[in-house]
Amino acid sequence: MGPRGLTGPRRRLLCALLGALICGLRPAAAAMVASEERRSASSVAATPCWRVEDFVVAQECTRCSNFQAKTMPECGPTGFIEKLNCARSQREEFKSCRSAALEARVFWRFVGSAAAVAAAFAVLVVWRQRVLDRKALEKVRKQIESI
Numbered sequence: 183m184g185p186r187g188l189t190g191p192r193r194r195l196l197c198a199l200l201g202a203l204i205c206g207l208r209p210a211a212a213a214m215v216a217s218e219e220r221r222s223a224s225s226v227a228a229t230p231c232w233r234v235e236d237f238v239v240a241q242e243c244t245r246c247s248n249f250q251a252k253t254m255p256e257c258g259p260t261g262f263i264e265k266l267n268c269a270r271s272q273r274e275e276f277k278s279c280r281s282a283a284l285e286a287r288v289f290w291r292f293v294g295s296a297a298a299v300a301a302a303f304a305v306l307v308v309w310r311q312r313v314l315d316r317k318a319l320e321k322v323r324k325q326i327e328s329i
Contacts (some may be wrong), residue, residue: 230275231268241265243279260284 220223231237243264256263256276264279 205281207314229278230276232266232275235271236269237266238269239264240274243281245281291323 185237204217241264243262246254246261246263250263251257251261254276257280260280262279262281262284263276265275266275267273268275
């Protein structure tokens with residue numbers, strides 16, 4: 183590299199790579215925008231009422247039964263659903279939800295595992311420090327014996 187940065191073949195190679203990258207991304211970006219427009223147009227009719235209007239929770243978040251888990255796609259993400267009544271359309275729909283009890287259990291499991299890992303590493307640090315202290319004492323002892 184000279185004082186002015188890239189020169190000669192390196193500069194041409196870099197320009198060619200950047201040009202190819204930019205030209206290659208434009209068709210892909212256009213295709214993504216077009217597919218997103220088609221998806222949004224088709225999903226307007228399939229949008230749940232609770233996304234577009236006010237609703238009242240008719241049944242709190244509960245665990246899905248085995249039958250519901252197999253037949254209702256709302257049970258898939260979390261395994262819990264709540265029943266909603268939409269105000270304007272008067273439709274009853276189900277929505278996937280997160281259980282507070284499940285969230286608490288997952289949180290405490292994480293805290294416990296983090297504490298266990300911290301304790302294990304604390305023991306490892308103490309053990310390593312003892313080994314290093316022993317080696318240092320041995321080294322000092324050998325130096326004293328050599329005098």
